[in-house]
Amino acid sequence: MIPPVGPSHYLVLSGLLFAIGLAGAASRRNIIMILLSLELILSAANLAFVTFSKILGNLEGQIMVFFVMIVAAAEVAVGLAIAVVMVRRTGKSDADSFRNLKW
Amino acid sequence: MESPILFYGLAFVTLLGALGVLLARHPVYAVLSLVAALFGLSGLFVLLGAFFVAAIQILVYAGAILVLFLFVVMLLDLRPDELSRLRSATWRGAALGLGGLLFWQTARVARTLPIPAGVQPVEGTVVAVGKLLFTTYALPFEAASLLLLVGVIGAVVLAKKKL
Structure with missing residues (x-):
């Protein structure tokens, strides 16, 4: 018999997703793959928000997820535009090769 | 939170997709794995009673944001070896260590979480x-x-x- 699933299961899954996203963002060199891993991190946060919304019995957590999605959409649009410009300028998509602003 | 089999199935799909993002060599495969992960996550939102969030998760994330990712990956048309380059083993080890530490902390908090009883269930x-x-x-x-x-x-x- 499988033990019943509680909120802590969802939170552990959220932590696991966050850890995978963090590992991806830190180990990839390509700027697009880093953005993709950031999406995973944001999704993990969304899962935690919805779980707490369920635990506490109010809808504010789900409203927050809505706003996180809006910010993620804006972030992806601008971030990918920056990636396109950088690749067009230098021909490279390596995040380490963009160090013009480094002193 | 009644159906363990449904939860474990959806969690498996989500984690498989997330690992695909982490490990895929080609970015197109990574984007498609993220689509799978987001669909699994959307199912979990339905299990939690957040129907509206589940719907916009599919529409906005899987429908719009990831199509944008696919467009850019194909538009830039970079060589696969350049796209799948990783940092040095030290960086990757540090990333895994940090991720593991964060996961351990989250799991510890989740296990000792005080869950208030008698909360009116809400449906999103x-x-x-x-x-x-x-x-x-x-x-x-x-x-x-x-x-x-x-x-x-x-x-x-x-x-x-x-x-």
């Missing part, structure tokens, strides 16, 4: 979420539309060759 239907969004959170909602406008204009200004 379109009516309930929409009512809250257009009354209490009307100002943040309008500010979000402004943020999206800025994002659109910024993306056009950045990516256009000549204005």
